[in-house]
Amino acid sequence: MSPSPRADVLPWRPKAGEIPAAPGVYRFSDAAGRILYVGKAVNLRQRLSNYFQPLRSLHERTRHMVLAASKVEWTVVGSDVEALQLEYTWIKEFSPPYNVKFRDDKSYPYMVVTLADEAPRVMVTRNRRIPGARYFGPYPKVWAVRETIDLMIKAFPIRTCSDASYKRAMQSGRPCFPGQIGRCGGPCSQRVTIEEHREIVDQFVAFMASHDRSVITLLQREMKDAATAFEYERAAKIRDRIQALENVLEKSAVVLAEATDVDVFGIEEDELAAAVQQFVVRGGRIRGVRSWVVDKELDISSGELVESVIETAYETEQPPREIVVPVLPDDAPALEQWLGDRRERGAVALKTAKRGEKAALLQTASLNAKQALALYKTRRTADYVARSQALGELQEALGLDEAPLRMECYDVSHLGGTNVVASMVVFEDGLPKKSDYRKFAVHDTNDDTESLAQVLRRRLARLDEDETPTEAEEGARPRRRFAYRPGLLIVDGGQPQVQAVAAVLDELGIDDIPLVGIAKRLEELWLPDDPFPVILPRGSEALFLVQRIRDEAHRFAITFQRQKRRADIGTVLAEIPGLGPARSRELLRHFGSVARLKAADEAEIAEVRGIGPQLATAIVARLGGGRRREDGEA
Known part of the structure; x- marks a missing residue:
């Protein structure tokens, strides 16, 4: 939980007049001297004043950072660009915990041609600092680079052997091993001179840089000339080079104009x-x-x-x-x-x-x-160690007697106050248990808090059945509704939603199931009758798990809401004379969603196969038109 401020002003806050109104870079650090956050500003005084507002008005994460800090320092620079460069340098040097962190930021493989060598070589590398080299990529996988190289050396046979193999071959006069098996086209293969090889390398680089089809056109002309001169073996080799280049082009999807980088x-x-x-x-x-x-x-x-x-x-x-x-x-x-x-x-x-x-x-x-x-x-959710850590962190942060091995999360969805539905998703041992998911149709209200209260009342009224086998037919095995009672109830919302559900728990006399709400914007957790939220550390496994549960409940609720909406629109369309099931399906297939169909005018609807102007007029009159926004969707 975030520490509660004892005062509304930070004791180490610099005076406003001490901060220059100039571009620069600032860094917050703690008592041990560790850099916590690095930022830049066009106007340092204006930017830093945002951090020194009353603590209660700060964003929760920002408040956590400034409370952990013990001082702020800044460096004035001459321009926005200098500020950008210095900020970048400091972030790389200090790796501040409150700056953006990059995961999976591994180096990617490249195709490189070592142009500075006597006989340039093409190879796969992750090293971006080879002097005088020409790079192509990055590629998503090493095999993708190797595949491209294999195709390219069929069209432009250049050196692929290592420097040691090249040196040994040139000293001994014997072709390198890759050259003996047709995998190396450098001077070490004894097929070309250094000058001829350099010319082929230039062609290789030019084609990789532009993917210009004119190279293929020239080769096609050479192939025809060779065939005309009865040099069929040479013509066949040129044909193979053309095919290799065509394969390279096919593997590079054309998405924009040829000159676009x-x-x-x-x-x-x-x-x-x-x-x-x-x-x-x-x-x-x-x-x-x-x-x-x-x-x-x-x-x-x-x-x-x-x-x-x-x-x-x-x-x-x-x-x-x-x-x-x-x-x-x-x-x-x-x-x-x-x-x-x-x-x-x-x-x-x-x-x-x-x-x-x-x-x-x-x-x-x-x-x-x-x-x-x-x-x-x-x-990340599927990782056993991370799940165990998340459950332990939740237990500690919420003050639970034991880790919440079974969590149930509830969310409400509706469309402009209509078709109100709710979802219940279940996570056991940190993983979704979809067989226990439940959907609820909500009646007689379109208020989120009342809807949650109604749904929880229905769920918890039958809580004892979780522990009692249901009646079964003679000879059948007794069946349990759920394996065990929830260790934590989660609702999507803040204090109002939590208080509404807490009232239901009191009403039903349930005092052994913890309750918490998760607010979307700040990802803060609200407990009943607690004026301050629980703030889980940013990036913690516990916060990640709670957010994943909330998102899954939202997805499940939206899916059910759409199903009800489709059923409702099917009933409405069936009431229009001349519009049968086939035409109704065609309408929905054409527009892709109910919202687009309702927003369409008569001319757009009339374009659908089987729908004429007269029927389009009847559809628009029945649906009313206009756009409505689904709660929770963009």
């Missing part, structure tokens, strides 16, 4: 973590994909997250001319200048994309990021 970042985030998906597009083709997960220690904006992602992505990489991101950070011009300084020549443009091919690619990257975040959560 751009990196596209899809980001999916929640309160605790974010997943990043980077598409590397060169010559209009996706040349590499990179993904990683970010732990968010403080409640930062999407723009600040984008900034941290960009800084990490180009720590050792040279940025392209254009970078597409979901949202622009506040200091995008400074970030563009910082990126431009890391580029050999030319400026870097940081953009968003709202329409067109780049927007479509951004949407695909964002979809991949969403799936990556879901997978990350699933894998």
Whole structure:
């Protein structure tokens, strides 16, 4: 639980007049001198004043950080760009616990051509510091680089052997072993001179840099000339080179215009973590994909997250001319200048994309990021050590007598006050037990607190049946409703929702089941009759597990709500003369959702197969039109 402030003012707070109103970088540190957080500001006085507001008005995570700190120091710089560079340097040097953390930020494999060598070699590497080398990638997996190299050396036979093999072959006059089996095309294979090999290397690099089909056109012309001259063996070799290049092109999806070099970042985030998906597009083709997960220690904006992602992505990489991101950070011009300084020549443009091919690619990257975040959560939840740690942390934070081995979480969903439903999801030993999930239809109310009270009253009124075998037919085995009573009840909401459910527990005389509510925005836990929330440490396994349970209850409730809505719309459509089941299905298939169907006009509905203008008019009149927003959905 976050410590309660004894005073509303931090004793070490500097005077406002002492803080310069200039750009700079600041760092909070604790009594032991450990750097807790590093940030930058266009105006240091204005930014730091946000941390020194009354403690009760601060964001919970920020309050936790400033209460752990014992001082703040700052360094004034000359410009926004200098502030960005210094902040980046300090974050890398000190690894502050309250700054964004990057998980799975491993180095990715590249294809590299060692142009500084006498006979350049193509190979797979994760080392980005080979002098004079030309890099291509990154690639998602090592096998993807090797596969590309295998195809490319069939078209451009260049050296693949190690430096030791090359030196030994050149001294002895005997081909290197890869050359003997046709895997190396360098001078050590005794097939080409150093000058001829250099020319082939230049062709290799030029094709990898541009994927220009004109190379194939030239080879096709050479093949025809060889065939005309009855040099069939040479023509066959050129044919094989052409096929190899075609295979390389086929494996690189064309997504944008041929001259386009751009990196596209899809980001999916929640309160605790974010997943990043980077598409590397060169010559209009996706040349590499990179993904990683970010732990968010403080409640930062999407723009600040984008900034941290960009800084990490180009720590050792040279940025392209254009970078597409979901949202622009506040200091995008400074970030563009910082990126431009890391580029050999030319400026870097940081953009968003709202329409067109780049927007479509951004949407695909964002979809991949969403799936990556879901997978990350699933894998983390499935880890036995992490689950055990989470349950222990929950027991300690909530003051429970024992770890909550069975947790039930409840959520309410509705559409504009109609079709009110609720969900109950169950986690046992930190894992979902879907056989125990329950769905509830809520009647006579559209108030969230009253809906939760109604659902919990129905669930807890039959609590004793959990311990008593149900009646069974003669000869059948007795069946239990649930294995055992819940060790913790969780409701989606803050104090009002918790108090409503606590009243139900009192009403039913239940005093041995703990209750807690989780508020969405701050991820804080509320206990009955406690004016202060429990704040679990950011990044803790306990907070991660509680958030996962809450999200699962929300998903299950939304799914049930949609099912009821589809059933309701089916009944309404069936009442329209001339609109049978087949046409109703076609309508829903065409528009994809009930909301889009209700928002469509007569002309749009008339375009559906089997629906004419007259029937479209009847459908619009019956549905009423207009858009309504589902509670809990964007």
